[in-house]
Amino acid sequence: MLLCRAALLLFLSLIHLVLCAEDYYKVTSLFLSPFSGSRTLANLDSRQVLGISKSASDKEIKSAYRQLSKKFHPDKNPGDETAKEKFVEVSEAYEALSDPELRKVYDQYGHEGVKQRQQGGNFQHQNPFDIFSRFFGGGGHFQGGQRRGPNVEVKLAIALRDFYSGRATEFQWEKQQICEECDGTGSADGVVEQCGTCGGHGVRIQRHQIAPGMFQQVQTQCDACGGRGKTIRHRCPACGGNRVVRKPTTVHINILPGMAKESRVVYENEADASPDYVAGDLVVTLAEKEPDLEQDNPDHVDGVFMRRKGDDLHWKEVIGLREAWMGGWTRNLTHLDGHVVRLGRREGQVVQSGQVDVIKGQGMPIFHEDGDSVYHETQYGDLLVEYVVVIPDQADPAMLKEIKAVFDKWQKKTGVDLHKDSGRPDIPDAAGGPPAHEEL
Ligand SMILES: [Zn+2]
Numbered sequence: 441m442l443l444c445r446a447a448l449l450l451f452l453s454l455i456h457l458v459l460c461a462e463d464y465y466k467v468t469s470l471f472l473s474p475f476s477g478s479r480t481l482a483n484l485d486s487r488q489v490l491g492i493s494k495s496a497s498d499k500e501i502k503s504a505y506r507q508l509s510k511k512f513h514p515d516k517n518p519g520d521e522t523a524k525e526k527f528v529e530v531s532e533a534y535e536a537l538s539d540p541e542l543r544k545v546y547d548q549y550g551h552e553g554v555k556q557r558q559q560g561g562n563f564q565h566q567n568p569f570d571i572f573s574r575f576f577g578g579g580g581h582f583q584g585g586q587r588r589g590p591n592v593e594v595k596l597a598i599a600l601r602d603f604y605s606g607r608a609t610e611f612q613w614e615k616q617q618i619c620e621e622c623d624g625t626g627s628a629d630g631v632v633e634q635c636g637t638c639g640g641h642g643v644r645i646q647r648h649q650i651a652p653g654m655f656q657q658v659q660t661q662c663d664a665c666g667g668r669g670k671t672i673r674h675r676c677p678a679c680g681g682n683r684v685v686r687k688p689t690t691v692h693i694n695i696l697p698g699m700a701k702e703s704r705v706v707y708e709n710e711a712d713a714s715p716d717y718v719a720g721d722l723v724v725t726l727a728e729k730e731p732d733l734e735q736d737n738p739d740h741v742d743g744v745f746m747r748r749k750g751d752d753l754h755w756k757e758v759i760g761l762r763e764a765w766m767g768g769w770t771r772n773l774t775h776l777d778g779h780v781v782r783l784g785r786r787e788g789q790v791v792q793s794g795q796v797d798v799i800k801g802q803g804m805p806i807f808h809e810d811g812d813s814v815y816h817e818t819q820y821g822d823l824l825v826e827y828v829v830v831i832p833d834q835a836d837p838a839m840l841k842e843i844k845a846v847f848d849k850w851q852k853k854t855g856v857d858l859h860k861d862s863g864r865p866d867i868p869d870a871a872g873g874p875p876a877h878e879e880l
């Protein structure tokens with residue numbers, strides 16, 4: 441019995457070697473199921489396969505399929521049978537859930553119901569590679585000499601506070617998608633005929649006589665079918681026969697704390713799709729958005745106006761003459777996430793204009809893909825606070841007089857003549873201006 445089963449398995453694996461990838465699916469569903477036991481789809485919940493909840497929206501279903509189908513695609517996992525099975529499971533799960541009518545059937549009667557509906561109604565059970573190619577273009581494969589579409593570059597401006605705290609956000613762009621109405625055939629009735637002009641070759645050979653008895657053969661692209669070798673009698677109204685349409689497409693992006701400006705986030709095969717090629721990559725480059733008091737600062741925190749240099753943050757704090765000189769003051773600086781950083785000096789502690797306090801650990805989070813987790817504790821750069829001392833340009837004359845009197849009194853006792861001290865030549869001031877070079 442055991443021997444018999446082993447022989448059968450050997451036989452099956454031989455069949456697998458012979459089959460090309462497209463045909464693989466039909467055979468797997470026939471042969472693999474009895475052996476894979478609990479792995480057969482009938483026992484698996486489609487939503488579990490896609491890792492989504494019962495209330496998942498169309499968008500979430502699509503997004504789950506998008507990720508998983510790429511992850512388990514046989515081209516990306518050569519020789520991995522488990523990945524192949526997963527790829528088929530994911531496709532079938534997506535198929536059952538993506539069509540609203542089939543989804544209803546699935547929710548009531550499960551996979552059996554879906555299968556019956558597909559056999560009975562006008563639903564065609566789809567090859568998983570076809571489902572894949574409707575999403576990403578091409579013939580459902582990554583390799584095999586298939587043409588690849590161009591990458592699309594997108595620049596996304598992100599506020600500094602989102603670089604600091606991290607944020608899951610989304611943006612939209614006009615993506616070229618394979619027309620869903622005609623499944624990328626361009627035909628309203630699904631009929632695609634071989635081009636009569638070129639006989640399906642897409643090119644025509646023209647013979648020109650260049651001299652009596654001498655001919656030149658020129659190969660040109662067939663203008664009747666545009667080189668595709670196929671023609672359509674009734675154009676699809678949705679795409680006008682172009683087989684593709686541009687539609688606003690939402691892309692989710694996860695900004696992780698401390699990501700560098702100019703970071704690139706690559707979405708594999710998410711650029712413009714076409715039936716003629718496998719979609720290229722969508723490449724998102726991050727940029728730092730100029731702070732906007734109105735829009736980006738609902739909590740009115742100072743941090744929004746901090747400047748980022750690598751992992752450090754820079755801030756200019758303005759203090760008055762008295763504070764700078766006499767000390768005895770505190771300030772609450774509100775950071776990017778609203779937490780407070782205390783600045784201050786004790787009584788008698790001087791701050792010079794331009795002086796910089798380096799506050800350890802109050803800079804940007806140092807980027808790590810795990811972020812702050814049980815496996816990894818986030819480290820931070822420094823916050824550099826530069827002081828700008830402002831000297832009052834308006835003061836009560838009486839007050840100024842008093843202060844001057846104090847200066848005069850103390851200058852007589854301890855004053856230093858800065859001019860003498862500097863060693864510069866002693867040239868009498870012709871204009872008779874103030875003999876100013878003195879200080880307390
Ligand atoms: Zn043609």
Ligand SMILES: [Zn+2]
Pocket residue numbers: 619620621622623624625626627676677678679680681682683684
């Ligand atoms: Zn169409």
